[in-house]
Amino acid sequence: MTAPTLLLVVAKAPVPGQAKTRIARTIGDDGAAELAAAALLDTLTTATAVGWPVVVAMTGDLSAAARGEEIAAALEPLQVVSQRGDGLAARLANAHADAAAAVGDSAAGIVQVGMDTPQLLVADYLDAGRTVELGSIVVGPAQDGGWWLLGLPDPALxxxxxxxxxxxxxTCDRTVEALGGDVVRLRTLRDMDTWDDAVAIAGDIPISLMADAVERQRPRTGA
Structure with a gap:
């Protein structure tokens, strides 16, 4: 493949009360939304540094979101499509199709991530992209049994x-099975579902918006 790989970020507006509800049990709705916003902003920063075309599949009301203006500014130079479909699986499938349609023939293959692994490095994206360019499916397994990255040489998959x-x-094993079983697996990572996850991830990226957000929440939890 000679065209660059497309990078698809699937994201949800970090609206208090709707974002990271498991984390909110520990630090409250506003604190959880702040962490989600920081994770999304860090994810977008790294994603745009890769140098590929970036499409963001977005859902939710940014005007009501934590750091909504910052997120809107980060999205301004990127292509944004709205999520559609009933249930996460359908929204993901549609996001791949809509992202491919948004860029037409200017990209070959898609590498998709969410906003719960802001600790990703540019190297993680490049490793996935090289695998996709060689025609293979790539999956990044998460510690909780899900996956943090999916790379497809053909968006139709x-x-x-x-x-x-x-x-x-x-979920990761079921995804691999649904895709035919022949995939390349990347390193296993922790994604951000709980306060403990957030603290651990922040420790991996001490110079980040995520780490700053976690530090601001520590006095409320006694951590």
């Missing part, structure tokens, strides 16, 4: 996601 149960401890 995303249609197989619609029958995969999401947010389960076997």
């Amino acid at each position: 995303a249609k197989h996601l619609v029958d995969v149960p999401m947010s389960q401890d076997d």
Whole structure:
């Protein structure tokens, strides 16, 4: 493939009360939304540094979100499509199709991530992109049984996601099965579901918006 790989970020506006509800049990709705906003901003910073075309599949009301103006500014130079479909699996499948349509023939292959792994490095994206360019499917497994990255040499393959149960401890294995079983696996990472996850991830990226946000929340938790 000679065209660059497309980088797809699937994101949700970090609205208090709607973002990171498990984390909110520890630090409250506003604090959880702040962490989600920081994670998204850090993710976008790294994603844009890769040098590929970036499409963000967005859902939610940014005008009501934590750091909404900052996020809107970060999205301004990028292509943004709205998420559509019932359930996460359908939204992911549609996001791949819509991202491919948004850039036309200017990209070959898609590497998709969410906003819960701001600790990703440019090297993680490049490793996935090289694998996709060679024609292979690539998956980044998460510690909780899900996945943090999906790379597809053909966006049409995303249609197989619609029958995969999401947010389960076997989601990654079920995704691999749905895609035919022949995939390349990247390193296993922790994604941000709980306060402990957030603290651990912040420790991996001490110079980041995520680390700053976690530090601001520590007095409320006694951590």
